[in-house]
Amino acid sequence: MEREIETKCIHLEEDEASIQHFGSISYPIYQTATYAHPAVGQSTGFDYSRLQNPTREHLEKVVASLENGVDALAFSSGMAAITMLMELFAPGDHLIIDSDLYGGSIRLFDHVSTKNGICFSRIDCAREDVEAYVQDNTKAIYVETPTNPMMNVVDIAELSAIAKRHGLLLIVDNTFLSPYLQNPLDLGADIVVHSGTKYLGGHNDTLAGFLVTGREDISEKLRFLIKTTGAGLAPFDCWLVLRGIKTLxxxxxxxxxxxxxxxxxxxxxxxxxxxxxxxxxxxxxxxxxxxxxxxxxxxxxxxxxxxxxxxxxxxxxxxxxxxxxxxxxxxxxxxxxxxxxxxxxxxxxxxxxxxxxxxxxxxxxxxxxxxxxxxxxxxxxxxxxx
Missing domain, CATH: 3.90.1150.10 (Aspartate Aminotransferase, domain 1)
Incomplete structure (x- = not known):
């Protein structure tokens, strides 16, 4: 039986049968940069904290559970998450983006992604015909709903249908509602973006960002990118977000x-x-x-x-x-x-x-x-x- 989201904010079901970490109710902060190996060719499951850290892994499992995804990745900020997300695309690729987005996202797209050869069509996805803007080189649709700051609402399921017809990724920034109120993956999105600084952390005391996906192929690409770029969230900040999620x-x-x-x-x-x-x-x-x-x-x-x-x-x-x-x-x-x-x-x-x-x-x-x-x-x- 699927648990309600309030319970999922507090309990990661897969951990309940074990008495790990000395029975600590609060998940420990593994403040370490590296990990000792038992022998050559053997590993504890963790090698270097840029690749993964137990505290970050636990947080990612919680966020993936809340969004009903197969994987979540935790980043040093929301913008770090979006910056790495753009590494899925190559020079010459085209994205359809909503015209009303957080200013930091617009700045990234205009001054960094464009420099890297990615082009954009900026439209009102709540009112315009999104499908009319699909080109041969279009790779994704990127939206917020509600948008920041004008609170426009887009139909995620409708956009998902358009994306699937044309083989595009649908990326939804879900920061304003959090997984507690909306789950874009369930409506057909491929990737969900969160500024974890906001509702997930909930106390204005740390920065964080997340990418969540319901697709194994996308998870594999993102995992390669996060270990390569080194933008993962630090252990103490992971712990702060874990603590915040409990009261989401x-x-x-x-x-x-x-x-x-x-x-x-x-x-x-x-x-x-x-x-x-x-x-x-x-x-x-x-x-x-x-x-x-x-x-x-x-x-x-x-x-x-x-x-x-x-x-x-x-x-x-x-x-x-x-x-x-x-x-x-x-x-x-x-x-x-x-x-x-x-x-x-x-x-x-x-x-x-x-x-x-x-x-x-x-x-x-x-x-x-x-x-x-x-x-x-x-x-x-x-x-x-x-």
Whole structure:
């Protein structure tokens, strides 16, 4: 019988029958660079930590289990994971990518992948005909859902059907929802990307990235690349993410409940011109998310009446932090135009609807009454010129 995901966050079933590591409930940190061999031609199963480490291996098994994959690889950051992912492609290859992606991904594609001879078609995968952009040299479709920061939703199963018709890889960045709320591999994706810094780690205290696949052939290629490039996650950081995953379920539940309440509150404010949250029934992707996800997440984006009001909010919040990241227990406000998407060309920002009055909120696990009280204070102070 398949276990529920809350249990899988805490227990790796294959380890339960053994009393290894002296019975330690918390998986040990194997802080070692190398391993002694019993004799020539013999190994303990570990040779050198760039290749693999017991703590990293355990974390990878947990993440693979959560995403229902055959393998997961842990990297030093989300961008390290995506950078190595691009080594699957060769000069002359073409990828279809969503136009609304995390700014770091866009920077990598524009300034590194393009230099290496890979070309891209950047389109709105939620609204445009993706299949019309497939070329003879197209190798993959790369999306986020929901997207960062405009919260567009793409139909993963539909994209999977297109990818399979043309022999393409479908790569889905699942950072915003985490495996707790969405499993792209089950919907036909070939590779799932995570910034483990965010919901998986959950405490804003370490960097991590993951690639997860349900295909043995892709796993074999990625394993060769990770041992060659040396971008694997260090043991202590692996342990921090393991500790964070144990509470993933309860954190996501609370954060998501809070996000809905704050989104409703923001919608009622006269200085807010737009609130983008997939949990609202009038969000264009609401019905798709009902089919492919188990919730709507804790990320929301909102527009205020002008730049000065946006800057006023960022300058006056105290408990809510003005910071660049997401997915932790603390509620954070981000200003995409100067932070996450500063390197995205202005014309692309404008096309996606990103303006200097746009704010992105990662809702944490605080009491929602306190979060709303903070926002109410800030709005009143700005209105009164304080």
């Amino acid at each position: 379920g309860i954190r996501m539940d609370r954060s998501q409940e809070n996000a809905m309440e704050i989104a409703k509150w923001l919608r009622a404010q006269k200085h807010v011109t737009k609130v983008i949250y997939p949990g609202f029934e009038d969000h264009p992707g609401h019905e798709i998310m009902k089919r492919q996800s188990r919730g709507y997440g804790a990320m929301l984006t909102f527009q205020v009446e002008n730049k000065d009001f946006a800057l006023g909010i960022l300058g006056k919040v105290r408990m809510i932090r003005f910071a660049e990241s997401l997915g932790g227990v603390e509620t954070l406000l981000t200003y995409p135009t100067t932070q996450t998407h500063a390197d995205v060309p202005k014309e692309i920002q404008e096309k996606n609807g990103l303006t200097d009055a746009t704010l992105r909120m990662s809702v944490g696990i605080e009491n929602v009454k306190d979060l709303i009280a903070e926002l109410d204070r800030v709005f009143h102070e700005i209105e009164n010129g304080q």
